Amino acid sequence: MSTPPELFRLLDVEKAYDVGRKGGLFASGPRRRLAALDGVRLSLKAGESVAIVxxxxxxxxxxxxxxxxxxxxxxxxxxxxxxDITLLQGDDRDRFCREVAMIYQDARGSLNPRMSILDLVAEPLDHHGLCKPSERRDRVAALLSRVGLPPEMMERYTSALSGGQVRRVAIARALASAPAVLVADEAVSGLDVSTQAQLLKLLRDLQREMGVSMLFITHDLGVAAYLCERIAVMYLGRIVETGLTKDVLSAPAHPYTRALLNAAPKFFEPIAEPLGGEIPSPIDLPPGCRFAGRCPEARDDCRARDPELVAGAPNRAFACLHPLIGEPAFA
Structure with a gap:
């Protein structure tokens, strides 16, 4: 059985911003840099779903x-x-724009309120020349039906729709170009629980039926567990643990992942105590592991050595000198 091709690959990606000199804007000395991303390695294969939490x-x-x-x-x-994404030009750039579709957290804000639902959903079709003008309405009607909206809605405007309906329109618009990858940024946040559940089921069904890859940005581990087969946990610009979602959330290897699990509300149980300590400044990170100041498992070597993301158990990788593998998920 052949391995699915990799669509996205991040190879030790760093992104730093100059934030001025120490002591103030007009102080002397070298400029300081904020490392928003620090050596990130990540891949997304065709047909795969990955959560970034x-x-x-x-x-x-x-x-x-x-x-x-x-x-x-x-x-x-x-x-x-x-x-290289930053060097794409011509046909390669057009292909990237057609194959990678975005579902924004602020779905209503991402849609032009002066355009009808018909024109909003049809815009990718028009831009990429994916259908004839005579087929436009039928294609939009089919896309709306696919996300659970009646075709009659195409004559309305977003101001007349509920939050859940607007999210469905945004999903229909993202699907219009027949993408290879759906990128969703907190796509169900801010909605009531029942609407969230409907949209999550819709996204999961679409991903499985169409075979489209999905990259889902979220802070909600429950959403990640339901929607994505693989998970990557980030802390201060680095991926500190990654693997199959069911494995990572049932037996986390990194203390930060366990802390996120403990912080998730549970029925009929008191809210867990938050992590102690202060989050380090990304401008002035301490030596060693950047989580050591908040980690209940930290030892002397954690404050001296900066752990790299290394392979552990099969399909697992973590950046921890003293991983929790074998310990229960909830402490």
Missing amino acids: GESGSGKTTLLRVLLGLTSPTDGRALYREK
Whole structure:
């Protein structure tokens, strides 16, 4: 059985920003740099679903911008079908724009309120020349039906739709170009629980039926567990653990992953105590492991050595000198 080809590959990607000199804007001395991404390695194969999880400030948004070609890495390479994303031109660039579709967190804000649902969903079809003008309405009607909306809705505007309906329109628009990859940024956040469940089931069914790859950015481990077969956990610009979702969430290897699991609310149980310690400044990271100051498992060598992401058990990798493999998921 042949291995599915890799669509996205990140090879030791770094992204740093100059943030001024120490002591203030007009102070002397070298400029300081904020490492939003620091040596990220990640791949996405055809037909695969991967969740990127982590707290705010972990680097998920910067990673997303690099993947979409909206910002260039400071170092390392970001590849789509083995071609550098930032160097794509001509037909390669057109193919990338057609094959990689984005579902934004602010779905309503991403859609032009002056355009009808018909024109919003048909815009990718028109731009890429994917259907004849005479087929336009039928194609849009089919896309709306696929995401659970009646074809009659194509004459309406987003201002007349509920939050869940707007998300479905955004998904229909993303599907219009028959993409190879769906990239979703917190695509179900801010909705009531029942609507979230409907949209998650829709996304999972679409991914399986169409064989499209999916990269889902989220802070919700429950969403990641339901939707994605593989997971990557980020902390302060690095992936600290990755593997099959069921394996990582049932027996985390990195203490940060276990802390995220413990922080997730559980029925009929008190809210867990938050992690102690302060999140280090990404401008002035301490020596050694960047999680050591908050880690209950930290030892002396953790404060001296900066662990790299290394392979552990089959299909697992983690950046920890003293992994938790074999310990229960909830401490």
